Structure formats: structure tokens, C-alpha cells
Amino acid sequence: MPTNSTVEISPSDVAQIVESVFGTMLSLEVNQGGTPLSPDENHLTSAVYLTGEWNGALLVDCGAEQACRFAGRLLSMDPPGTVDDDVRDALGELANMIGGNLKCLLPHGIQLGLPSVADGGTLHFRIPHAEVMERLTFQCADGSFWITILRIAPKAEA
């Protein structure tokens, strides 16, 4: 039985999932590369948890303006001027879709949780006993965004 520490996820597989989600749902070509993650006060993080034989989380990080543009593309409307519930909902769905497809790379029986979104100034998203397994930077016409896979140690290992 695989344990949290023995499960490996290939960055190229993750990149393929991200490219597919953004290409299919937002008609947006994305490529790996860009500036490293450096959250500022206009930053949003959406997260979805994966639990079971492997425990972790998938995070999508981007700036507020970019989140609005993503929401506009996803909902086929003009981008909202400020972060509202539609923007949070859209960013949560992006994490949900990427996380759902990530399940295929993980041991069978992993449960996908509901997405959550953190925004608001200098708020930082922190998960206890979590370590970064992969962090990929992507560039697209709307700017850079980041995908992070966290491995969360089960309580016995923590």
C-alpha cells in the first residue's frame, strides 16, 4: 500500500492537466514558466483537499485582477471589476477540476473535497503538517499563476 511519502507525482503530468483545464474551459493557452510565487495583498488562493491513502491539497494562486479575468473567460462574460462571489466560485472550480483530474495520478479511493478560496489582503493560506511536493509556475495571456501540490502528513506521521 502506498504511503504519503512514497507517492510521486510527475510535474509533466500536472502540467498536462493544467493545460487541458485552461485550454478547454477558458480557451487559454498556458505554458510553464514565469516569476516565482510571491503573494502580495491582492492575491487569491483556491484549494481542494484530497484524502484517503494519500493526503494532500491542490492550490491555485493568482492575483486578484487575473482571478477576475479567469472568471470572465470561464463564465463567458466581461471580467468583474472586483473580486466577488462569482470570481471566488470560478477560482474554486478551477482548483476542483485540476484536483479531480489529479486523482487519476494518485492511489485508488482518494476522496476529493469541496473547494475553498482565501482572499483578503495579506491573508496567507497555511495548512498544518503540509509540505510542498510540487509547485509549478504558468504563464498565459492574463499573466502568471501558480499550481501547488501539498503533501499533508497524516496525524500519526505528523
Place this chain on the structure above:
Amino acid sequence: MNVLLVDDSKAMRAIVKHKLREAGYGHWSISEAHSGDEAYEISRTSPPDLFLCDWNMPGISGFDLLQKLKSDGCTARFGFVTSESGPEARAMAIDAGALFLIVKPFTAEDFQLAFESAGLRQ
């Protein structure tokens, strides 16, 4: 065709409706429910012809909703639109009586293929 679109995400409900129009089903009557519980209540008073339902939702899940409807004898057709992409989810869905499972991300063609294979006509 009366469709009940069940998803806790307003954004996803809007996207699915947009894709249905793009796929040529814009003339179908589409109602929305934001939870499995709400969908269940609606089905008791005005059952749709087709449920298009997310899997993971707060409250009762899409899968639980399907089982509940089937145990009540509901004959409406049921399909999932979900991020659950694994073969186990597909097998569970079909075994429980779903006609298809459309995985997010999806295209308009995915809806056409699923509906055609399920014998649903425009």
C-alpha cells in the same frame, strides 16, 4: 426536454448552460438547483426529464441523490457532470443507474456525444 441542473457552484451551472447552448440544446428548458437536497425537493413536485448533476456537493452528494431517486422509483434520466474522473466513479455511476458521466473539463462535443449515446435527441 426539461433539464434540472444540479451543482453547488453558480459558476459551473452557468458554464454548463453555456455549453448546452453551444452544443445545440439551447431550446431545452433548464432549471437549476444548488444542492442535492433542493434537487430532491424539486423532483417530488415537478420531476425533470433529465438530471445533470455534480457529484461532490455539500449535503447529499450527487451519487446519494441518484440512489435516493432510484429507490423512490423516479424514472427521470440522470447524468453526472463532475470532476470525478476515475474509472471507479464511472462504474459506480453506471451501476447506480446514471446514463453517462461527463468529466470536467468538458467541451460542447462531450455533451453531444453523451446525449447521443444515451439516446437523448435535440
